[in-house]
Amino acid sequence: MKYTVFGAVSAALIGAGGAMAQDFPTKEIQGIIQWGAGGSTDVVMRSVTPHAEAVLGGTVVMQNMTGGVGAIGLNHVADQAADGYTLLMGAENPLLYKVMGLGDKDYSDFIAINLLARGTPILVSGQNTPYNDYAELMEFIAENPGEVRFGATGPGGLPSVITAMMNAVEGELDVISVPFDGDGPALTALQGGAIDVMPAVLGAAIEGIRAGTMKPLAVFDVESNERLPDVPTVASFNDAYDDLLPWGPFFGIFVKNGTPDDVVGALQAAYSEAAQNADFVEMIDNRGFTMMNIAGDEAADFMNRWQQNTTWLLHDAGVTQNSPEDFGIERP
Incomplete structure (x- = not known):
C-alpha cells in the first residue's frame, strides 16, 4: 500500500513537472x-x-x-x-x-x-609602449625588470594560463600583475594607459586592434589567424610553444x-x-x-x-x- 501511494504521488509530481516544462x-x-x-x-x-x-x-x-x-x-x-x-x-x-x-x-x-x-588568445599592449612584437617585449622585460604591468583576471583566468605558458617557456617573468574583473575592464585600462600588456581573447581585443588603440604582439596559436593575418604567432618567436598550443x-x-x-x-x-x-x-x-x-x-x-x-x-x-x-x- 505504501508503494502504491508513493507511486501515485510520484506520478502526480512528474505530471506537474511535465506541465511546468511544457509551459516553460x-x-x-x-x-x-x-x-x-x-x-x-x-x-x-x-x-x-x-x-x-x-x-x-x-x-x-x-x-x-x-x-x-x-x-x-x-x-x-x-x-x-x-x-x-x-x-x-x-x-x-x-x-x-x-x-x-x-x-x-x-x-x-x-x-x-x-x-x-x-576563442583564440592574443597578447596585446598599449599603443604607446616601446615594443611592437613578442620578441621586443621579452627583451624589454629582461632589461627593465619589475616595470611592465600585466593585466590579470585572477588564478585560473585566461591571463594566468597564458602567463604560466610564458613563464614555462621563457623562465619566470619579472612583471607586475594588476587584477581586473575580466578582460573587458582590463582592455579598457590598457587603452587608458593603466597597464601595459594584456593576455586576452582575440574576440574581445580585435575591435581595439582595428581601431589602433592597442597593438597586437602575438597570437597564441601555432597558425596565423585569418582575421589578423599580419600578426605573428607566438610559436614563430619560440618553437617551445608548439608543445603547449593550440589552447583557448x-x-x-x-x-x-x-x-x-x-x-x-x-x-x-x-x-x-x-x-x-x-x-x-x-x-x-x-x-x-x-x-x-x-x-x-x-x-x-x-x-x-x-x-x-x-x-x-x-x-x-x-x-x-x-x-x-x-x-x-x-x-x-
Whole structure:
C-alpha cells in the first residue's frame, strides 16, 4: 500500500513537472554572466540571447556577477532552484577551480545547455609602449625588470594560463600583475594607459586592434589567424610553444544538475537555433571566434579533454595548488 501511494504521488509530481516544462518559461529567466561588461563572455552572451528569447517566447534578464575568477556567479547559480530559471553564462574557468584551490564545484555540477564558441588568445599592449612584437617585449622585460604591468583576471583566468605558458617557456617573468574583473575592464585600462600588456581573447581585443588603440604582439596559436593575418604567432618567436598550443577559452550556458529534462531540452533547442542566427554567426566570425554550438555528450567530451589538457599544463608549470590526480583527472 505504501508503494502504491508513493507511486501515485510520484506520478502526480512528474505530471506537474511535465506541465511546468511544457509551459516553460512562465516568468523571467535570469542569466548570470561570470565576467564583467565588455569582455568576451559578455559579448557572446549578449549577442546570442536575444535570438534565444525569440525562440523561447520569454525574457532572459542578464546580469554581470563578477569576482573570484567567476566563482561568485557560479556559486550563486548553484544556490538557486534547479528549474531552468537561472542560467550560468560562463567561460572555461570553473574547470580549473579544484586544482587552483578556488572551490569545490565545477561544470560537473551543471548541465551544458550549449557550448557556443571558443576563442583564440592574443597578447596585446598599449599603443604607446616601446615594443611592437613578442620578441621586443621579452627583451624589454629582461632589461627593465619589475616595470611592465600585466593585466590579470585572477588564478585560473585566461591571463594566468597564458602567463604560466610564458613563464614555462621563457623562465619566470619579472612583471607586475594588476587584477581586473575580466578582460573587458582590463582592455579598457590598457587603452587608458593603466597597464601595459594584456593576455586576452582575440574576440574581445580585435575591435581595439582595428581601431589602433592597442597593438597586437602575438597570437597564441601555432597558425596565423585569418582575421589578423599580419600578426605573428607566438610559436614563430619560440618553437617551445608548439608543445603547449593550440589552447583557448570557450563560452557556454549551463543550468544546475537536477533541472527537468524537458526544461533542459527547451533551453538547448532555443540556444542551438539562436547560435545559427545569421547575425550571431556574423559576429562570431567577424571577431575571430570559432563557432561550436554543441551540447549533450559532445559538450561533456570536449570539456573533459579541455580540463585534462589545461590542468596538467598548469600543474607541470607549478602554478596549481593541487594535483589533477587528486580529482581523478587523468594526464592526457
